[in-house]
C-alpha cells in the first residue's frame with residue numbers, strides 16, 4: 001500500500017543519513033551533559049517515529065585518555081551507550097604512526113595518562129618530560145613543580161644514549177616551559193639525541209606531530225574561551241623560526257584537517273556495517289559543532305552539511321551565523337534543535 005511504501009522510503013532515508021557530533025560545547029561541557037543532548041541521542045538510538053537507529057559518530061578534538069576510558073565516561077555522562085567503534089578523538093588516527101616510530105617523546109596530558117594511550121597504540125618506547133627530568137632536571141631551568149607520584153613514576157634512564165624517532169603532541173602541555181625546551185632541543189639535535197646540536201639545525205632532525213590545532217576551547221571559566229594546543233604549536237613554530245631561520249615542518253591532525261575527515265568516513269562506514277549491516281557511507285552526513293574555525297570549516301570543506309550550535313564557542317545572537325565559516329544547514333540554540341531540523345528534512 002501507499003502507506004507502507006512511504007514508511008519504506010523513510011527507512012531507506014534514515015539509513016542514508018548520519019551525524020558527526022562534536023563533544024565539548026555540543027554534547028557536554030567537561031563532565032556535564034548539555035541537557036538536550038541526552039534526548040537527541042535517545043532519538044537517534046531508536047526512540048523515533050520509525051523505531052530505527054540513525055547512525056552517528058563522535059568526532060572530537062579532545063584528548064588525554066584511551067578511547068576505552070573516554071567512551072566509558074561518555075556513556076555515563078550522556079546516558080547513552082557510546083562505543084569505541086563510533087568514536088574518534090584527536091589522537092585516534094595517530095595510532096598508525098606506531099608502525100614508523102619506536103621511540104617517542106610524548107607531550108601533553110595529565111601525569112602519565114598519554115603515555116598509557118601511546119603504549120596502547122603500539123609505540124614501544126614512550127617517554128615524557130617527567131622521564132627526562134628524572135635523568136637531568138637542569139635541562140629545564142624553569143620547570144614546573146612535579147608531584148611526588150610523578151617523580152616516583154618516571155623511568156630512570158640515561159637519555160644521552162637514547163635516540164628519539166619522533167615528537168608526538170597528544171594533548172595540552174602541563175609544563176609549557178619544559179615541553180618548549182625539550183621539543184626545541186630535539187628539533188635542533190643531531191639525530192634525535194638530547195645534549196647534541198645539529199651542525200645545520202634548520203635542516204630538521206626529527207618529525208613532530210600535533211593531535212589537533214584548535215586555538216581556543218570552552219572551559220568552566222566564565223570569561224572568553226581559553227587557549228589550547230594550537231596556541232602551543234604556534235609558539236613552537238615561532239621559536240623554531242627565530243632560532244633557525246627556517247619554517248618548522250610539522251603535521252597536524254584533528255578537525256579541520258582533511259586526514260581526520262577521511263578517517264571519520266572509514267569509521268562511519270564500519271559503524272553502518274555494525275548497526276545496519278550495510279557497507280556504505282551514508283550520503284547525507286551532518287556535522288554538529290560549536291566551533292566555526294574547526295567543526296564547521298572542516299565539515300564545509302569536506303562536503304558535509306554543517307549545523308552550528310550556541311552552547312559552546314560560538315556566541316552569535318539570534319539569526320546570526322558565523323561570518324567567516326558559516327554553517328551551511330543552519331544555526332541552532334542546541335543540539336536537539338539541530339537534530340530535529342535534520343530529521344524533519346531527511347525523513
Ligand code: G3P
Pocket residue numbers: 022023024025059060061062063214216217218228291
Ligand atoms: O579543543 C579542545 C577540545 O576541548 C575540543 O573538543 O569536542 O569540541 O572537539 P571538541
Ligand code: MG
Pocket residue numbers: 022023024025026289290291312
Ligand atoms: Mg566543541
